[in-house]
């Protein structure tokens with residue numbers, strides 16, 4: 214198979230984890246006789262530095278002309294004081310909007326060998342396997358008006374949370390479709406006791422649910438959901454929710470697996486190529502130290518192989534290789550217990566490659 218991949222390393226640990234993931238993908242290409250062409254492009258802080266904009270037109274064009282997109286992370290203290298339209302994060306948000314990457318799938322699975330790495334008790338997280346389906350191109354991230362102004366002498370800031378019925382419908386449908394091929398249970402998370410947008414959300418969920426009679430579903434308020442994730446995480450199968458709730462709940466959920474550095478994601482497009490990225494950020498506190506956990510990005514590649522290219526065997530081999538590495542006790546600092554030896558980004562990556570190459574094709 215021959216595919217082109219737009220590669221957007223971004224900032225901080227972004228370039229480190231992307232480099233690691235592509236080294237692994239090179240191994241997949243060799244082992245399974247595929248050709249992956251990488252087309253590098255700038256986004257975020259690096260793009261601001263080089264092109265005075267967080268999302269250059271060339272980057273957008275490169276993404277549109279590729280079969281899939283791999284992204285590291287954007288942002289960092291260097292760009293934190295810039296006006297909002299010039300922030301690195303704006304580049305990512307514009308990319309999501311431009312390519313209509315409306316469905317962000319964030320699977321949360323606990324590896325057996327990492328049960329001890331989570332701050333939660335092992336018996337509580339054993340068997341955790343759910344997916345957060347996060348709406349990614351609407352809600353308070355994009356609503357207008359969005360401004361700062363003075364009302365008489367009072368300084369104020371406005372953000373707007375808007376959802377159209379159509380936007381809710383398409384993401385909820387994704388949730389139900391996914392549940393159909395999983396354990397057939399949807400938990401729709403909202404704040405319908407306060408927000409009008411959540412009340413519309415609930416109505417739409419009730420309607421869409423009728424089309425999927427074999428899937429059971431429920432509504433859950435987001436504050437309760439945040440608590441239930443810790444109390445009984447094995448309860449969940451598919452959690453579908455709006456943009457900001459999904460952002461927050463997925464960082465929380467990542468700790469069930471032991472580290473934010475473990476969670477991959479796929480942002481599926483309504484119109485063109487989809488984007489694959491770890492859920493974590495640019496981690497400025499460890500950038501440049503060869504310390505970042507590359508597994509979230511490597512797992513994101515596994516999602517790309519499976520969802521975008523239909524390469525199930527390759528994706529499975531990758532998951533298996535990751536599991537073997539963890540089983541051997543090889544892990545980056547974020548997953549290691551205090552006082553226990555840990556491995557560098559590169560060392561973990563090389564181990565994944567080593568494990569991959571021992572899988573017979």
Ligand code: NAD
Nearest residue numbers: 286287288289473474492493494495496498499505506547
């Ligand atoms: P972060 O996710 O970058 O880091 C939070 C904590 O988790 C840090 O202590 C970090 O060291 C650790 N961490 C994150 N990824 C890790 C990995 N792979 N391996 C080991 N440890 C890891 O969140 P933050 O510190 O709140 O944000 C830093 C910057 O990243 C901000 O500019 C933010 O806007 C940006 N950000 C970008 C994305 C993205 O590009 N998708 C996502 C989240 C945050």
Ligand code: IPM
Nearest residue numbers: 287288302305306460492494
């Ligand atoms: C994420 C990040 C982004 C988000 C930021 C960087 C805009 O936190 O991908 O989870 O909030 O969506």
Ligand code: MN
Nearest residue numbers: 460461464492
């Ligand atoms: Mn986030």
